[in-house]
Amino acid sequence: MTTPPSTPVPTPAIEFAGVRKDYLSHGEAVPAVKSLDLAIGQGEFFSLLGPSGCGKTTTMRMIAGFEEPTAGKVFLDGKDVTGVAPNKRDVNMVFQSYALFPHLTVQQNVAFGLERKKVAKNDIKRRVGEMLEIVSLTGMERRQPKEMSGGQQQRVALARALVNHPRALLLDEPLGALDLKLRQQMQIELKRIQREVGITFVYVTHDQGEALTMSDRIAVMNSGLIEQLGSPRDIYERPSTRFVAGFIGTSNIIDGKVSWSDQGFAVLDKAPGERVVVPVPAGVAVGREIEVSVRPEKIDLHRTIPSNVNGSLLSGTVTEVVYHGTSTNYTVATTAGTDFVVFDQNAHDAEDVASRGERVFLTWAPQHSYPIGV
Numbered sequence: 001m002t003t004p005p006s007t008p009v010p011t012p013a014i015e016f017a018g019v020r021k022d023y024l025s026h027g028e029a030v031p032a033v034k035s036l037d038l039a040i041g042q043g044e045f046f047s048l049l050g051p052s053g054c055g056k057t058t059t060m061r062m063i064a065g066f067e068e069p070t071a072g073k074v075f076l077d078g079k080d081v082t083g084v085a086p087n088k089r090d091v092n093m094v095f096q097s098y099a100l101f102p103h104l105t106v107q108q109n110v111a112f113g114l115e116r117k118k119v120a121k122n123d124i125k126r127r128v129g130e131m132l133e134i135v136s137l138t139g140m141e142r143r144q145p146k147e148m149s150g151g152q153q154q155r156v157a158l159a160r161a162l163v164n165h166p167r168a169l170l171l172d173e174p175l176g177a178l179d180l181k182l183r184q185q186m187q188i189e190l191k192r193i194q195r196e197v198g199i200t201f202v203y204v205t206h207d208q209g210e211a212l213t214m215s216d217r218i219a220v221m222n223s224g225l226i227e228q229l230g231s232p233r234d235i236y237e238r239p240s241t242r243f244v245a246g247f248i249g250t251s252n253i254i255d256g257k258v259s260w261s262d263q264g265f266a267v268l269d270k271a272p273g274e275r276v277v278v279p280v281p282a283g284v285a286v287g288r289e290i291e292v293s294v295r296p297e298k299i300d301l302h303r304t305i306p307s308n309v310n311g312s313l314l315s316g317t318v319t320e321v322v323y324h325g326t327s328t329n330y331t332v333a334t335t336a337g338t339d340f341v342v343f344d345q346n347a348h349d350a351e352d353v354a355s356r357g358e359r360v361f362l363t364w365a366p367q368h369s370y371p372i373g374v
């Protein structure tokens with residue numbers, strides 16, 4: 001028997017090994033990052049997502065070298081850079097405030113770093129031209145920042161940060177100052193730009209929609225720790241903690257005791273005739289308390305009890321109906337004791353399925369129940 005050749009493991013672009021970061025405030029250590037072991041791949045679009053104060057910016061500043069870990073090491077392309085000055089790390093940053101030079105033109109702003117490095121004039125012209133094309137600003141070379149919109153200024157900042165091909169680009173809430181529509185356009189643009197330049201992007205945000213739209217992987221942080229690391233789909237469809245389920249989108253969460261378990265499924269009995277069916281790994285025994293998360297768009301709402309329900313069934317009373325254009329959102333006080341949110345797509349007609357005060361039945365397929373932390 002021959003052993004298969006081992007596939008070489010690519011060196012991560014960025015790596016944290018046993019990192020902790022405490023700040024000193026009035027003589028007391030404030031833990032900002034409690035324990036971090038993380039590898040970010042070459043060319044990955046990686047987001048650090050979490051509520052204010054969870055340690056995202058501190059994590060990013062440790063990559064840039066603006067903060068040093070209290071313990072542990074940071075590696076860039078496999079090289080230990082702990083203690084190495086920021087200007088020797090070959091990573092660039094983009095912030096919410098564009099920090100462009102106001103008296104310089106777009107061309108001069110983008111060329112600035114290359115000129116300081118004494119790159120040949122012809123090369124500068126070519127590289128700036130290529131970069132402006134990537135960020136869709138060709139033709140605006142002679143403008144000054146004040147003659148441009150917020151979104152255009154942010155593109156200049158991006159072009160300036162990318163023109164010298166850094167090892168990684170760190171982006172700290174760069175779209176925060178833009179209005180919603182422009183922000184959504186820029187999210188798509190940023191992802192395209194990242195794909196074209198092939199540089200590792202580390203993106204800090206507290207906006208879950210933004211992280212879901214752009215990232216290859218997301219680290220959801222809470223109180224100085226990563227709660228879950230995975231693809232946008234993993235994080236949304238399979239939240240590993242109650243915090244992640246609540247922070248990313250809207251989740252309906254039900255607690256209950258397993259009353260029956262067989263062939264990869266468990267049942268939590270609720271009111272007579274009602275139940276929650278959930279896929280579980282082997283070994284989840286009858287009697288065990290579990291938490292189940294269900295996304296609002298997976299649930300069907302009925303005015304009469306449906307026959308042949310394959311999966312979960314709960315009943316309740318509608319307490320709120322909110323029309324959102326693409327969907328109508330219902331809040332239902334269920335007999336299971338929790339309020340459920342149900343998104344009903346306005347795909348065919350925009351008539352409400354039910355009104356406030358009405359008794360309704362909620363059903364969803366077994367695979368749309370997700371057991372948290374089981």
Ligand SMILES: Nc1ncnc2c1ncn2[C@@H]1O[C@H](COP(=O)(O)OP(=O)(O)OP(=O)(O)O)[C@@H](O)[C@H]1O
Nearest residue numbers: 023024025030032051052053054055056057058059
């Ligand atoms: N220079 C500092 N001195 C003392 N404590 C600090 C310092 N910088 C950050 N902290 C604390 O460290 C923790 C993490 O802060 P950090 O800025 O990394 O969070 P964040 O997730 O980026 O938050 P935000 O989204 O609000 O920027 C917070 O409790 C914060 O108060």
